[in-house]
Amino acid sequence: MQSLITDLTIIQQLSQEREAENDAFRSFLKNQKSESVDELVHAINNEITPKIDCTTCGNCCKSLMININTQEAEALAAHLSTTVEDLKEKYIEESLQGRMIMNTIPCHFLSGTKCSVYEYRFEGCRDFPHLHQNNFSGRLFGILMHYAMCPIIFNVVEELKIQVGFRNNNEIFV
Template identity: 55%
Template sequence: HINSPETNREKIAQLAVEREEDNRAFREYLNRKDGAHVDSIVHRLNETIAPQIDCTECGACCRQLMINVTDYDAQRMAGHLGCSSQVFKEKYVEAGSSMMIMNSIPCHFLADNKCTAYEARFTECREFPDLHKENFKGRLFATMIHYAMCPIIFNVVEELKTETRFRDTGSGR
């Protein structure tokens, strides 16, 4: 049971530095666990923790992440902004050989830690931090990259350490 999740970003960043070795050992430990079982724990923890954290108090993902943009995302956002998909792409997107990304970090649409185009936000934005998806173990490296930035990830991972008995193994502190 999660009493009160940690939301202080400075404290989370400091703890992330302090727990770097612990987290490396936890990744190795978790990779030996059954993936479906890990997913079920992560999904339950996410359903409990995410509603307790107000993303608009943070907004770090919008200030720090590179966002992939699909054609569908570009069309949806263009419609929201009242411009053509081509105009949207010219103004807001950098196209690579196989993908498109937003051409600004922080995001063009972030104001006061809120998305000014929330209803039309990109798929990656809608799904971040991806803790509702299957195959958590397959995304563990990428998830842990965001551990120091995202209070939801931080708290889910810390509770996951407890629930998988990582701290009882002598590997954890």
């Protein structure tokens, strides 16, 4: 496994430099067996994620729109000693699809780089960057939208490039 890059400035710079490479990688993965890619991604993710402390970054809280379900809204309202109606009035709006979402970006509950309601954060927040889910290849376009802002995504994708034979150090094999 290559050494991890967690400096957001470097990640953003490399992301710009590798935009065409990542497009080629998406095409490359389409020719790979989806289940095999998922197994690799899950293994890489399980190795990388514990080594990166998300609470020192918080970039996802600065850029993501998170869906909220009724149970999550109720739990957070109870934690904040308020009503769901007050919570909706202050923090939540309805999306065009009729879902509840936070009404501002960055998230109201982001304090520095940490979530001020961490124990009550929404499922979409807890599960981000969703690399434990299946169909990585089919979701890669969306995943790459966060490649420049999430050290976990960046490092998992870069390690995956090596493990599937797309890249060896800085040489691309396509």
